[in-house]
Each structure stands twice: as structure tokens, then as C-alpha cells.
Amino acid sequence: MNNRLKVLRAERSWSQQDLAERLGVSRQSVNAIETGKYDPSLPLAFRIADLFEESIEAIFVRD
Amino acid sequence: MDKAASANPAFRRYRRRFIPITAAYVAGIALATWLIPDKAPANFTTITIAALPGLAVIGWLWAMARMLIELDDEYLRLLEVRKAMVATGLTMGITSFWGILELFSPEVPKLPVFFVFPIWCLGLAVGQLVNRRTFGDSSGGCP
Numbered sequence: 001m002n003n004r005l006k007v008l009r010a011e012r013s014w015s016q017q018d019l020a021e022r023l024g025v026s027r028q029s030v031n032a033i034e035t036g037k038y039d040p041s042l043p044l045a046f047r048i049a050d051l052f053e054e055s056i057e058a059i060f061v062r063d
Numbered sequence: 064m065d066k067a068a069s070a071n072p073a074f075r076r077y078r079r080r081f082i083p084i085t086a087a088y089v090a091g092i093a094l095a096t097w098l099i100p101d102k103a104p105a106n107f108t109t110i111t112i113a114a115l116p117g118l119a120v121i122g123w124l125w126a127m128a129r130m131l132i133e134l135d136d137e138y139l140r141l142l143e144v145r146k147a148m149v150a151t152g153l154t155m156g157i158t159s160f161w162g163i164l165e166l167f168s169p170e171v172p173k174l175p176v177f178f179v180f181p182i183w184c185l186g187l188a189v190g191q192l193v194n195r196r197t198f199g200d201s202s203g204g205c206p
Contacts, residue, residue: 026071028200029138037198038138 003060005034008052023047073133080126084119091115120180142194149193150186157182 009019016034020027025044032038033048039060040048049056095112103109127147134140158179164171194200 024135026136026139029136032138032198032200038141041137044137 077130084122088119146190149190153186154183
């Protein structure tokens with residue numbers, strides 16, 4: 001699964017650590033999701049979508 | 064693992080539990096070495112001393128289970144579970160392989176069952192390496 005997390009984060013000038021703190025997860029988690037090594041659970045995907053005020057489908061796209 | 068992740072309260076609590084349990088395990092082995100002579104009868108004293116490391120191992124597994132329950136970061140939890148799965152797979156594989164050899168080849172030295180847990184602990188280190196190679200990350204909470 002691909003995602004636009006890095007772009008959305010860059011638009012807000014947030015570091016991975018900034019985003020991790022906002023989401024309440026580790027920086028490693030943000031890095032793993034951004035690089036496509038790990039697909040988040042639905043609750044975490046909703047938290048990400050809520051934070052960026054977008055729908056899940058607008059952030060996470062099928063390969 | 065970066066400092067922020069290793070500072071996760073679940074990892075801190077795990078390390079706090081791990082230290083006294085490890086001390087009990089080491090003390091139990093030291094007591095057994097010191098007090099139980101070779102070819103000792105399996106009497107009350109021997110069984111009591113031998114139970115101490117066994118209880119410590121149960122304590123270790125309990126501490127790890129608590130850590131997995133308390134860890135609120137799903138990705139770090141995945142890394143810990145993968146590590147434990149690698150360790151379990153390696154231990155089962157090695158002991159099954161050696162067990163068959165022991166059953167059918169009398170010249171093969173017997174592997175004392177005591178070493179199953181140390182093999183599993185070595186498996187955790189291998190699991191950490193597997194995480195590092197496949198995810199580029201290794202969780203640092205669980206020794």
C-alpha cells in the first residue's frame with residue numbers, strides 16, 4: 001500500500017518526530033509507515049486521517 | 064531503536080521487572096550449583112532449589128506478556144512479537160532436530176533440557192537481527 005504521509009508532513013514542515021508525537025506513536029512507526037514497510041491498523045489510519053483532516057483513502061492508496 | 068522509542072513506559076516497566084527476575088534466575092542456578100551434588104536424589108531440597116530458576120522463567124514470560132499488553136505502539140509491538148516468534152521457531156527447530164538425533168543415534172551427546180530457555184534467549188537476539196535486516200529497525204525493550 002502506498003501513502004502520501006511524507007508529502008502531507010512536508011507541507012506542514014513537520015519532522016517524523018513531530019508527527020509521531022502528534023499521533024502518540026514512536027518515530028520508528030512513522031518512518032515504517034512512510035516507507036511502506038508497515039501498514040497501520042485501521043484505528044491508527046483513522047488517527048492519521050483525522051490529524052491531516054483528510055479521508056483514509058486520500059492518504060492511503062492501493063499499489 | 065531511537066531514544067524516544069526505548070523510553071516508552073512499557074519498556075521502562077519491563078526493564079524494572081526484568082532485573083529482579085534475572086537476579087532470581089541467576090541466584091537459583093548458583094544455589095543449585097553450590098548445594099546440589101552430582102547424582103543427588105530428587106528430594107524436597109533438590110526440587111525446591113530447582114524450582115527457583117523455573118519460576119524465574121515463568122516470571123520472565125509474564126514480564127514480556129505484560130510489556131506486549133502495555134505497549135501502546137502497534138509497530139513496536141509487532142517487532143517484539145516477530146522477535147519472540149523467531150526465537151520460538153529456532154528453539155523448536157533446534158530441539159526437534161537434536162531430539163530426533165538423540166532418539167535414534169546413541170553416540171550423539173544428550174542436550175540437557177535446561178538449555179532450552181538459554182537457546183530461546185539466543186533466539187531473541189537472532190530475532191532482533193532479523194527485524195533489523197527486514198524492517199531496518201530493532202526494538203530495544205526486551206533483552
